[in-house]
Amino acid sequence: MVRRLNKKAIVGLSIFFFFVVIAFFAPFLAPYDPNEFVGIPYSRPTSEHILGLDRMGRDILSQLIYGTRLSLIVGLTTGTLMTTISLLIGMTAGYFGGLVDRILSTIIDVFMVIPGLPLMIVIASYIRFRGVVPIILVISFTSWAPGARVIRAQTLTMRNREFILASKITGEKSRRIIFSEIMPNMLSLISSNFFVACLTAIVGEASLEFLGFGDVSAITWGTMLYWAQNSSALLNNSWGWVLAPGIAIATLGASFALLNFSIDELTNPKLRGV
Amino acid sequence: MKYLREKIVFFIIALLSALIINFVLPRLMPGDPAERILLKMGGDIQPEAVEAMRIALGVDKETPILKQFFSYLKNTLTFNFGISYSYYPVPVKDLILDALPWTIGLVGISTLISFVLGTALGIRAGWNRNKPIDSFVTISSLIIRGFPYFWLALILLYVFGFLLNLFPLSNAYSTHEFLKGWKFFGSVIYHGFLPGLTLVLASLGTWILTMRNNMVSVLSEDFILVAEAKGLKDKDIMNKYAARNALLPSVTSFGLSLGYIVGGALLTEIVFSYPGIGYLMYKGVTSQDYPLMQAIFFIISLSVLIANFMLDFVYMFLDPRTRG
Numbered sequence: 001m002v003r004r005l006n007k008k009a010i011v012g013l014s015i016f017f018f019f020v021v022i023a024f025f026a027p028f029l030a031p032y033d034p035n036e037f038v039g040i041p042y043s044r045p046t047s048e049h050i051l052g053l054d055r056m057g058r059d060i061l062s063q064l065i066y067g068t069r070l071s072l073i074v075g076l077t078t079g080t081l082m083t084t085i086s087l088l089i090g091m092t093a094g095y096f097g098g099l100v101d102r103i104l105s106t107i108i109d110v111f112m113v114i115p116g117l118p119l120m121i122v123i124a125s126y127i128r129f130r131g132v133v134p135i136i137l138v139i140s141f142t143s144w145a146p147g148a149r150v151i152r153a154q155t156l157t158m159r160n161r162e163f164i165l166a167s168k169i170t171g172e173k174s175r176r177i178i179f180s181e182i183m184p185n186m187l188s189l190i191s192s193n194f195f196v197a198c199l200t201a202i203v204g205e206a207s208l209e210f211l212g213f214g215d216v217s218a219i220t221w222g223t224m225l226y227w228a229q230n231s232s233a234l235l236n237n238s239w240g241w242v243l244a245p246g247i248a249i250a251t252l253g254a255s256f257a258l259l260n261f262s263i264d265e266l267t268n269p270k271l272r273g274v
Numbered sequence: 275m276k277y278l279r280e281k282i283v284f285f286i287i288a289l290l291s292a293l294i295i296n297f298v299l300p301r302l303m304p305g306d307p308a309e310r311i312l313l314k315m316g317g318d319i320q321p322e323a324v325e326a327m328r329i330a331l332g333v334d335k336e337t338p339i340l341k342q343f344f345s346y347l348k349n350t351l352t353f354n355f356g357i358s359y360s361y362y363p364v365p366v367k368d369l370i371l372d373a374l375p376w377t378i379g380l381v382g383i384s385t386l387i388s389f390v391l392g393t394a395l396g397i398r399a400g401w402n403r404n405k406p407i408d409s410f411v412t413i414s415s416l417i418i419r420g421f422p423y424f425w426l427a428l429i430l431l432y433v434f435g436f437l438l439n440l441f442p443l444s445n446a447y448s449t450h451e452f453l454k455g456w457k458f459f460g461s462v463i464y465h466g467f468l469p470g471l472t473l474v475l476a477s478l479g480t481w482i483l484t485m486r487n488n489m490v491s492v493l494s495e496d497f498i499l500v501a502e503a504k505g506l507k508d509k510d511i512m513n514k515y516a517a518r519n520a521l522l523p524s525v526t527s528f529g530l531s532l533g534y535i536v537g538g539a540l541l542t543e544i545v546f547s548y549p550g551i552g553y554l555m556y557k558g559v560t561s562q563d564y565p566l567m568q569a570i571f572f573i574i575s576l577s578v579l580i581a582n583f584m585l586d587f588v589y590m591f592l593d594p595r596t597r598g
Binding site for chain 1: 284287288291292295296299300302416417419420421422424425426428429431432436534537540541544545555556559560562567568570571574575578579582
């Protein structure tokens with residue numbers, strides 16, 4: 001059974017590291033400069049340009065390779081920030097209980113029900129500055145609630161365990177109990193939360209950039225799709241331009257989903273089946 | 275009735291939060307909304323014009339902020355969203371009323387199909403857990419769910435609309451001929467097929483996975499073992515014992531997803547230029563039509579909140595514990 005579980009995790013991890021390697025060695029792997037004019041715009045895929053050329057005659061494969069960098073950075077940063085917000089709010093609510101919990105839980109519930117993408121769009125459209133940072137902030141700010149809810153529930157069950165009570169009696173400070181006693185005991189939950197957050201981030205980033213809320217001069221998978229849509233790539237039969245970034249996003253997303261799934265199965269024996 | 279009271283209070287708090295976001299955002303951002311609008315309309319701007327616009331928008335400096343907020347509340351709650359900048363002088367309310375039926379029809383039908391199909395597949399996958407059919411269904415749901423759904427829309431549009439020329443590339447009904455009755459209905463179905471297919475495919479994975487995991491969870495319970503020991507037919511155990519108990523969380527999610535009918539198809543509508551709420555919001559965004567955008571955000575939030583509240587209400591009848 002353990003071998004089966006690991007298969008999902010191994011596939012997920014391999015995909016993830018595959019993209020990390022691509023991002024790291026982009027200058028060596030990309031056949032052309034992603035910003036350079038190298039041929040006739042909207043060229044179909046050929047042996048020289050495997051995915052064809054975009055509206056300004058730039059090599060799409062090279063853009064895809066360079067785009068991995070920013071897409072990955074934004075995804076991981078957003079995932080980390082989102083998980084941090086979920087953790088802080090979830091653990092505070094769960095540990096302190098009482099009025100603090102009531103207030104924080106209400107805030108969590110409000111953010112759970114206010115629809116995410118429309119909220120992101122409304123906030124992003126007011127921000128004048130276009131770039132990576134607003135995207136990271138907007139996604140983290142709007143999508144932390146589901147994680148916080150799960151973490152709050154877990155903290156709540158842990159609060160009354162004996163080892164926590166023991167620390168309280170010996171006079172440990174709350175902050176120390178939360179970060180050194182409770183948090184290490186939720187690592188699997190936190191990491192599964194992190195992978196879900198990264199998945200949300202990757203798709204959210206692509207959606208916002210597709211709508212033109214990103215820095216459209218930067219190269220990411222999302223902005224590639226934005227330009228493809230806005231220069232009617234498909235009507236010019238330039239299918240590589242649309243196909244490639246989408247598959248890249250989906251593959252990276254799937255790797256996060258697989259990692260989350262494998263952690264779920266590890267920690268919840270019921271899901272393993274008989 | 276403590277339960278009901280709590281739910282009503284939460285509904286009001288959540289609605290207020292959405293309203294406050296709408297009210298605060300434009301005031302947080304640098305620049306004067308009145309000048310922004312007038313600049314968009316072009317030409318020389320006289321100070322008097324800016325002042326008049328400020329008063330029209332309710333953001334003039336003389337009115338205290340609290341008063342501004344209350345008049346904003348009153349207007350929004352009576353569905354008086356002001357006048358659209360980009361479709362000047364059409365009221366925002368009319369634009370939304372025109373777009374709403376298209377979205378509700380398209381997304382409503384797609385949600386229903388996806389729920390039924392996904393749940394049925396999830397039951398089969400969960401029952402045959404760890405067999406090839408389960409792995410196949412689970413893995414493919416994971417993969418489909420990973421695709422950004424607007425990208426799925428682009429690909430479907432390209433393959434079926436452009437390459438094979440089977441379906442129209444945009445709009446919700448034929449715009450170059452006047453159709454009536456059944457012919458019009460047919461044209462609506464024909465135009466809605468691809469966007470609908472996108473929505474079904476995009477959400478199918480989630481329904482399958484939810485149901486599959488519920489099934490696997492229920493199947494490890496003792497009463498399933500008892501049913502097997504009694505020698506009941508596999509089909510009966512699957513449908514009458516396991517699926518019935520595993521269904522409740524899925525039904526809950528289905529109730530919640532009804533709230534997303536209004537706001538759940540933003541990007542799909544944009545790709546297919548489908549004249550619904552999502553496409554309208556996109557047009558509002560690209561032309562910086564803030565009243566339109568905010569009104570749509572409010573409508574979307576309102577529908578989610580109402581669905582949420584209805585579900586809580588239904589639970590009150592289903593679950594005796596909530597009645598206290």
